[in-house]
Amino acid sequence: MPEKNGSKKIYVSLTGLPLTFDLKWPFHASTSGADWWVLHGTIRVESSNGLHALVAVNLSATIKEVMPSLDPKDGEGPVINALRKEIDRKQIEFVKSPKLLPVHFSSRHYNFKRNQFIFEKAADGQIATFLERKVYWQTRATGGDIWIADETEAQYLETTAHHLSEVAGQLAKQGLWRMERAYLTATDLLMSQSARFEADVKCALEELERKHVFERG
Structure with missing residues (x-):
């Protein structure tokens, strides 16, 4: 289902970072002679002062064979999720x-x-914490209703869109948002917890920085 709140979509990492992805479609064959297909993009940490990562996604021939196509309709979700996984593993450094x-x-x-x-x-x-962060940051970015039965999010968390809706329904009973079908509207109870979500971002960025400072020696 399309979002009701505009085109800017926030993707949250499991570590709590609110991210946007600007992917420069299409994939193109590697010019280095390697057996890769390459897609360039920019990942931004939305709550930061200009922190971003310029990435070149190198898709292997093996993965190309299992994908229906390399078009955005088939590739966007897996690419975003692969990048989020690398962020969760502290493999991507955000710089200015x-x-x-x-x-x-x-x-x-x-x-x-499988x-x-x-x-x-x-x-x-x-999943519950993920949804709270997702709804908070998306609401802060664009406001409006948020479609939560998102197949890309379900794939990232290795669950189903239906189960995302089930967990969201449980949280709705706690007053964090109003829920109509799989559309969520954040309440003041959720949005008043900004200090908590900002602290999550600060902690995640500090852990990333420590890891990359150590690697640089």
């Missing part, structure tokens, strides 16, 4: 200067026995 980072999208993101992509495996408690 241009620095292109190659990110491999390969067979480690796919379960061939014929499906694998990114994160979230328990219900993690």
